[in-house]
Amino acid sequence: MKxxxxxxxxxxxxxxxxxxxxxxxxxxxxNPGDVLEVILDSxxxxxxxxxxxxxxxxxxxxxxxxxxxxxxxxxxx
Amino acid sequence: xxxxxxxxxxxxxxxGTDGHSPAQKMDFNDLKSGGFIKxxxxxxxxxxxxxxxxxxxxxxLVEISKLAHKYSKKGVVHLSxxxxxxxxxxxxxxxxxxxxxxxxxxxxxxxxxxxxxxPTACGGCEYNPNGLTDTQKMxxxxxxxxxxxxxxxxxxxxxxxxxxxxxxxxxxxxxFQGVVEPAWVxxxxxGCTICAEACKEGAIESDTDTGKPIFDPMKCIYxxxxxxxxxxxxxxxxRYGHTVRVGGKHGRHPMEAVEVCNFLPxxxxxxxxxxxxxxxxxxxxxxxxxxxxxxRVGLDKYLKHMEPVFGGIPKRLTERAYEG
Numbered sequence: 001m002k003x004x005x006x007x008x009x010x011x012x013x014x015x016x017x018x019x020x021x022x023x024x025x026x027x028x029x030x031n032p033g034d035v036l037e038v039i040l041d042s043x044x045x046x047x048x049x050x051x052x053x054x055x056x057x058x059x060x061x062x063x064x065x066x067x068x069x070x071x072x073x074x075x076x077x
Numbered sequence: 078x079x080x081x082x083x084x085x086x087x088x089x090x091x092x093g094t095d096g097h098s099p100a101q102k103m104d105f106n107d108l109k110s111g112g113f114i115k116x117x118x119x120x121x122x123x124x125x126x127x128x129x130x131x132x133x134x135x136x137x138l139v140e141i142s143k144l145a146h147k148y149s150k151k152g153v154v155h156l157s158x159x160x161x162x163x164x165x166x167x168x169x170x171x172x173x174x175x176x177x178x179x180x181x182x183x184x185x186x187x188x189x190x191x192x193x194x195x196p197t198a199c200g201g202c203e204y205n206p207n208g209l210t211d212t213q214k215m216x217x218x219x220x221x222x223x224x225x226x227x228x229x230x231x232x233x234x235x236x237x238x239x240x241x242x243x244x245x246x247x248x249x250x251x252x253f254q255g256v257v258e259p260a261w262v263x264x265x266x267x268g269c270t271i272c273a274e275a276c277k278e279g280a281i282e283s284d285t286d287t288g289k290p291i292f293d294p295m296k297c298i299y300x301x302x303x304x305x306x307x308x309x310x311x312x313x314x315x316r317y318g319h320t321v322r323v324g325g326k327h328g329r330h331p332m333e334a335v336e337v338c339n340f341l342p343x344x345x346x347x348x349x350x351x352x353x354x355x356x357x358x359x360x361x362x363x364x365x366x367x368x369x370x371x372x373r374v375g376l377d378k379y380l381k382h383m384e385p386v387f388g389g390i391p392k393r394l395t396e397r398a399y400e401g
Contacts, residue, residue: 046274051305055206060308063269065288070274072308 003062003073005037006030012069016044020052027058027076035061036074046070112187113172116165121150124164124175127187127224130198130216130236131160140182148175159233160197161187191363193219193226193354194233201238202255208238209301209317210255215346223350229361229370232354233326236319240300246320247334248327250367251353253319253346256299256339259312260395261290266311275306294393299339315394318342321349321387323379324368332368337380338387348386356382 009026011019023038030036040046050060050072057077064071112125126141133141141162145154150166157163167175176186187195196219199205201212215236226232237244237254246252268288273281280296281303283289290303290312299320304312318340325334341349353367356379361370371379380387 042274046271047277047302047306050271050308051206051275051302054305054308060271063267063271063308065270070271072271 003035003075005035005073007034008037008039010039011045011049012039012041014045016048017052019045020049023049023053023074024056027053027056027074030076032076034076036076038072038074040070040072042068042070112189113167113169114163114189118166120168120170121166122169122172123155124148124167124172125157125187125189126162126164126179127185127195127220128161129195129220129224130213132198132213132216133162137182137184141179141184144175144178144182147178159195161195188225189231191228191230192232193223193228193350194231195224196220196234196236197244198236199238199243201236205238206305207241207300208255209257210236210238210253210319210343212236212238212244212253212255215253215343218347219350222347223354226354228354228357228367230364230366232357232367234350240298240320246322246325248325248331249322249334250324250326250357251350252322252325252334253341253349254322255317256320257301257304257317258299258315258340258394259292259297259301259303260315261292262311262313263289264311265309266290267309269308271306271308272303272312275302277302316340316342318390319346323353324366324371326366326368332366334368335371335376337376337383338390339392340390341387342390345386349383352383352386353379 009022027036040049053074059075059077060072061075062073114123116123145164146152148167148171149164153165155163155165196216198212198216200208202208202210203213219234232250234251235244235246235249237246239255242254246254266289270283270288272290273283278296278298280293281290284291304314320336321338321341322334323337324332326332357367360374361367
C-alpha cells in the first residue's frame with residue numbers, strides 16, 4: 001500500500017546532521033498526522049536520520065529503496 | 078610503604094589552619110590516600126576532587142569555583158584525565174581549611190596510590206541517544222561502595238554506555254561497556270531494509286526477495302542501531318547488560334583488557350567488582366596491576382574465582398529467532 005505524502009524533501013547530497021535538522025524543521029511546520037516524504041542517501045544519512053526522527057516522536061510509515069538512495073515517508077507525531 | 082606521588086621525605090609537618098590559628102600536625106603519609114599531589118613548586122600541591130563520572134551539579138561547581146579562587150595561588154583548576162576537578166597550587170598549610178570548606182558543600186577529595194579510584198563514565202542512557210546503560214548511576218554506585226578500597230596497585234574502573242566505548246573500558250583494570258541484544262519479530266517486519274543499512278558491522282543483510290533481515294550474531298557488537306532504526310519496532314531489545322573487560326591499562330606499557338563476560342546485568346556489577354578486587358588482593362603483588370597478575374597467575378584462575386558472578390549468564394537469549 002502506498003502512503004500519500006503532503007510534502008517532499010530531497011536531501012540527497014545533504015550531510016549529517018543538516019539533513020536531520022531540515023527534516024525536523026519541516027515536520028514542525030506541518031500538522032500532526034501529515035506525511036513528509038524524505039529522500040536520503042544510503043550510508044551515513046540512512047543510518048542516522050531514521051533513528052533521530054523516531055527519537056523525536058515521529059513515525060516512519062514507508063521505506064523504499066531506489067538504487068543509491070532511500071525514499072522514506074514520515075508521519076508527523 | 079612508599080608512595081611515588083608524594084616524594085617528601087618528611088613524615089610530619091606542622092600545618093596551620095590559616096596562619097593564625099594553632100598549628101596542627103599533619104602526616105604526609107595520610108596525604109597519599111587523600112588526593113594531594115605534590116607539585117614542582119615548594120610547598121604547593123594539587124588537590125584532586127572526587128567527581129565520579131565527571132558529573133558535578135552547577136550549584137556545587139559554583140561553590141568549588143569560589144574555593145579554588147580562594148586557595149589556588151595561581152587561580153587555576155585542571156580537569157584531570159579521569160574527569161575530576163583538580164585545584165592547583167594549593168599550599169599544604171591550608172589543606173585543613175580547604176578540606177573543611179569542601180566538606181561543607183558536600184565535595185569530597187579523591188585519592189591517589191594503590192586503591193580503587195574514582196570511576197569514570199560517559200553520559201550514558203540518561204541523555205545520550207547511543208547510551209544503553211545508566212553509566213552515571215553505576216559510576217556513583219561504584220564510587221560509594223568501593224572508592225579507596227586498598228589494592229596492590231592502582232585499580233581503575235570505567236563505564237561506557239555503548240560499544241563506541243568513549244570511556245575506554247579496554248584500557249581499564251575493570252571496565253563495563255553497555256550492550257543490548259537485539260531480537261527480531263517477523264510479524265512486525267515490513268522488509269524495509271533500513272536495519273541492514275543502519276548496521277555498521279555488516280551483521281544484517283536484507284533478503285533480496287522479501288527485504289527481511291538475515292542476521293549474523295557473530296558479527297553483532299550489540300550496539301542497538303538496528304533497534305533504534307527500525308520503523309516498525311520489529312527489532313526489540315531482548316536484554317541490556319555490560320560487557321566486562323579486565324586487565325587493561327595505559328601508561329608506559331599499555332595493555333588491552335580482555336573480555337571476560339557479556340550481558341552482565343546492572344545488579345551483578347557490585348559483585349563483579351567485589352570479587353575481582355578480592356582476587357587481585359589475594360594474587361597481585363605490590364605494584365603489579367591486575368592485568369599483569371592475571372598474565373602471571375592465569376586467566377583461568379581469575380575466571381574460576383569469578384564463576385559465582387559471571388557463570389550462568391546465557392551467551393544469547395534469542396538463538397531460536399535467528400534460525401531458518
